[in-house]
Amino acid sequence: METREVLQKLKNGELSLEEAEQYFRRQPFEELGYAKLDTHRKVRSGFAEVIFCSGKTDEHLLSIFGKLYEEEGEVFGTRASKQQYEMIRQKYPETQYDEVSRIIKIEKTEKKRAGKIAVCTAGTADIPVAEEAAQTAEYFGTYVERIYDIGVCGIHRLLSQIETIQSANCIVAVAGMEGALASVMAGLVDKPVIGVPTSVGYGASMNGLSALLTMINSCANGIAVVNIDNGYGAGYMATQINRLGVKTNPL
Structure with a gap:
């Protein structure tokens, strides 16, 4: 109890x-x-x-x-x-x-979800990690918008969703390869961005190390980075941020 x-x-x-x-x-x-x-x-x-x-x-x-x-x-x-x-x-x-x-x-069936975070992926291969983040946040009472496959090699896909992304209290950017999505996101929003490097990629991606280093060394401000493939950690942190946003702007 x-x-x-x-x-x-x-x-x-x-x-x-x-x-x-x-x-x-x-x-x-x-x-x-x-x-x-x-x-x-x-x-x-x-x-x-x-x-x-x-x-x-x-x-x-x-x-x-x-x-x-x-x-x-x-x-x-x-x-x-x-x-x-x-x-x-x-x-x-x-x-x-x-x-x-x-x-x-x-999970309790009567659970209410408040606020909003956006969980975004660079590609469909990043979805397993993104779903770990999204479902963690939902379990802890956060409303989640999923926006998948908006990587930087087709930037128009991201821009088509920018209003939804900007309206979130926090953005989770999940990306493998070179991990550029988090930097692009942080340059377009006024909310915290949580970068989640994934182990998706060819040899020189070094099982996510390349994406991790890109996110840590980003010149964009407002990025926090969790460990490689750590969707749970991102969903947890995003929920903490979202709860602050809900307190500041009650639904």
């Missing part, structure tokens, strides 16, 4: 004072032996803990997934395999999986 939910139940008489007190006396994590689930994270940061699924054993992943679902009423995991999804779905049939972004989740 969330802090507000506990207090509301106490107010309504659904919890006793002792039960509410016991909730707040809990240590701010749950010890599983092989993992320490940060059940206090949403209270501190506004974002519940997310599971990085890759590399986890089936036993550990299933337990962590279930514990977080029990705690939050929803759960979100990144870099999940189809096999991991099939394993979890046997116990939690309501689990959803997206093969493009490799996101696995159980």
